[in-house]
Amino acid sequence: MKLCFLITFFITLFGFTERKPNIVFFFTDDQTTNTLGCYGNKRVQTPNIDKLADQGTRFNNAFVSQSICWASRMTILTGLTGRSFIDLKKLSVAKTDAVKTLYSDILKQNGYRTGYIGKWHAKMPKGWKREEHFDEVKVISRNPFYKKQPDGSYRHETELIIDRGIDFINDQPKGKPFALNLWFNACHAEDNDRRPGIGHYPWPKSVDGMYEDITFQAPRLNHPEIFKNHPEFLQTGINRIRYYWRWNTSQKYQTNMRSYYRMVSGIDNAIGRFMKALEKAGLADNTIIVYSADNGYYMGNRGFAGKWSHYEESLRVPLIIMDPRVEAKQKGKVLEAPVLNLDFPSTFLDWAGVKIPERYQGRSLKELVTKGSTENWRTETFHEFFSGRGQNPAFEGMRNANFKYARYMDHGNYEFLHDLKKDPDELVNLVNDPKYKETLEKMRRRTDGRVKELGGSLSPLQKPWRKSIVPSPRAAADLHYKKDKNGFISLFNGKSLKGWAGNKDYWSIQDGAITGITDGSLKKNTYLSWVGSTVQNFELRLKAKISKGGNSGIQYRSLSRPDLGLYSISGYQFDILSDNAGFHGCLFDVKGRKVLSRPGEKVIVDKDAQAWVTEINPQKVFPAEQWDEYRIVVKGNRYQHWINGQLTADVIDLDSKNRSLEGIIALQLHANVKMKVQFKDILIKHFNDDFPLLHDVPIPNSAYSVKPVGKLPADWKPRIYGDKNK
Numbered sequence: 001m002k003l004c005f006l007i008t009f010f011i012t013l014f015g016f017t018e019r020k021p022n023i024v025f026f027f028t029d030d031q032t033t034n035t036l037g038c039y040g041n042k043r044v045q046t047p048n049i050d051k052l053a054d055q056g057t058r059f060n061n062a063f064v065s066q067s068i069c070w071a072s073r074m075t076i077l078t079g080l081t082g083r084s085f086i087d088l089k090k091l092s093v094a095k096t097d098a099v100k101t102l103y104s105d106i107l108k109q110n111g112y113r114t115g116y117i118g119k120w121h122a123k124m125p126k127g128w129k130r131e132e133h134f135d136e137v138k139v140i141s142r143n144p145f146y147k148k149q150p151d152g153s154y155r156h157e158t159e160l161i162i163d164r165g166i167d168f169i170n171d172q173p174k175g176k177p178f179a180l181n182l183w184f185n186a187c188h189a190e191d192n193d194r195r196p197g198i199g200h201y202p203w204p205k206s207v208d209g210m211y212e213d214i215t216f217q218a219p220r221l222n223h224p225e226i227f228k229n230h231p232e233f234l235q236t237g238i239n240r241i242r243y244y245w246r247w248n249t250s251q252k253y254q255t256n257m258r259s260y261y262r263m264v265s266g267i268d269n270a271i272g273r274f275m276k277a278l279e280k281a282g283l284a285d286n287t288i289i290v291y292s293a294d295n296g297y298y299m300g301n302r303g304f305a306g307k308w309s310h311y312e313e314s315l316r317v318p319l320i321i322m323d324p325r326v327e328a329k330q331k332g333k334v335l336e337a338p339v340l341n342l343d344f345p346s347t348f349l350d351w352a353g354v355k356i357p358e359r360y361q362g363r364s365l366k367e368l369v370t371k372g373s374t375e376n377w378r379t380e381t382f383h384e385f386f387s388g389r390g391q392n393p394a395f396e397g398m399r400n401a402n403f404k405y406a407r408y409m410d411h412g413n414y415e416f417l418h419d420l421k422k423d424p425d426e427l428v429n430l431v432n433d434p435k436y437k438e439t440l441e442k443m444r445r446r447t448d449g450r451v452k453e454l455g456g457s458l459s460p461l462q463k464p465w466r467k468s469i470v471p472s473p474r475a476a477a478d479l480h481y482k483k484d485k486n487g488f489i490s491l492f493n494g495k496s497l498k499g500w501a502g503n504k505d506y507w508s509i510q511d512g513a514i515t516g517i518t519d520g521s522l523k524k525n526t527y528l529s530w531v532g533s534t535v536q537n538f539e540l541r542l543k544a545k546i547s548k549g550g551n552s553g554i555q556y557r558s559l560s561r562p563d564l565g566l567y568s569i570s571g572y573q574f575d576i577l578s579d580n581a582g583f584h585g586c587l588f589d590v591k592g593r594k595v596l597s598r599p600g601e602k603v604i605v606d607k608d609a610q611a612w613v614t615e616i617n618p619q620k621v622f623p624a625e626q627w628d629e630y631r632i633v634v635k636g637n638r639y640q641h642w643i644n645g646q647l648t649a650d651v652i653d654l655d656s657k658n659r660s661l662e663g664i665i666a667l668q669l670h671a672n673v674k675m676k677v678q679f680k681d682i683l684i685k686h687f688n689d690d691f692p693l694l695h696d697v698p699i700p701n702s703a704y705s706v707k708p709v710g711k712l713p714a715d716w717k718p719r720i721y722g723d724k725n726k
């Protein structure tokens, strides 16, 4: 003992000890490998992450043991798989023993300064304090991704996490090693904001406009038969419901893919900024960088969204480790060895020269990175899922280079066996194929054994399993909301702006109504948008009241326009103008074709965007300052508006280039007008998403052009449709 102490003393005194490396762990949320350049994606721009791969080791077979945010994070913090760290009786909180000493505590005991910045998502026992386990903790969450700064500007969480990370390294005392966790919220969706684009996948400003001109290919595995091949519990689980939030229509898919890619590039940009700061601080040559994600992600493949289930998209994550100290010949290596998130804490401790606790279930990746050697490495990995059990299908199973086995315990042990060599897309279930009988039995036994080692089987499900969705709903917007006896859903609770997004400087609740007020100083139109879903075919009913001189509108099938501002919207509008019978109730296309009808006009918009009046109904004018009943019916490409039962617009839109078949609902507050507008009793009923469109509707020769907006010559006269062909 004494001798030991003396040796340590002399080694320390004469500086014989190896300088301990710093560790920076970039951890993203919800990302598969296929959205990074270094993993073969030619479109996404991730030069800084690709550079890490060039200089480090890229793992082609990195997986998580349980594919969900919190469990993956807990596994890294504890060094244990889910069924080992969890209280198996409750399944929702960690065992006290499992979280008493995290890897960060052990690093701290061994001279490290530890930091945790970003998304915190863990299920710790009562009284557990994260501040006791890291020297510095700064939790930065999403919802919203954009945080208001003291100067009134907004900054994205990705940037804020890197800002604090740079502060951390700039404060680093000389001669002391550090371990810094930078755990992003991106690329997680803002689940409760289902406006495609900046609503659902908010990206940082630094990547505004990127990928704007790209049309994404449809998901590779999107054939309906692939989805239909699944057992009912996978067709009706949350993988399916979120598909309808994100990917089910081309418009949603394109907008959300673009936005998701921006989130990835936003992280890449921020990492580039951090790497420069690390260099500047003189720390780069002794800092190991780790890049990974908490779980994989379905982006439309198989008719799915999210993570959770057993396929590769869900379990596979990117992993890049760049240790600047390794020999040049090891740089840029790609390893096929199967590794897990479970291996991270063992690796961190190994780098620090600290003994890995016996209880840890993962292994150190150190030798894999320094020597590229995978000798005696594991050949199989265990995977499980049991979070939100009862609503999410729980499974357990094993994966090796040739096969994957999974059984869904709460569904009669429904089994999957995939031959990963012959069928890497996992489209064929070989469970009933006699040729694979032996393999199946072996995989079952391996799973049984591993389950036993890791803490045993889960107890049987107490309550019956609950479906989240029917496999193919008739209207995606209908999914989450309670309907009244006539099929209407309420979009406003009469009390708060819950479910709506907009600038709270202008929007509030007064007298039980959504109220927009401006003193005339507003320079750009601002909008309050419904975030619950996009809409396609529907009937919308509401009451509105507008002040004298006011100018407002109800947007539908519209688009977020972050290029014009965080709360800008364009698209179809039911125009509300209190004193101006020339527009009140008409159909207007904001930032597009402008006026498509004037009040009372029946209109057909031809394929070249020209609106033709085919009929006109005289209009009664409704005074300002009174509650009026508004009604909008949209079916296919026909749009009808009513005020107090009077038809004010009836438009058929044949202009396939400019029309919109899906989009969001929003309320407008106009710039440069002093006004107040109020909305209440907002009800919507959704019709089928596949409502047929009208084609080749004949335009009578007597039809005349709709009077445009703006200054017109004194002798302006409408064009006559029949003259067009003369």
Ligand SMILES: [Ca+2]
Pocket: 029, 030, 068, 069, 188, 294, 295
């Ligand atoms: Ca996640």
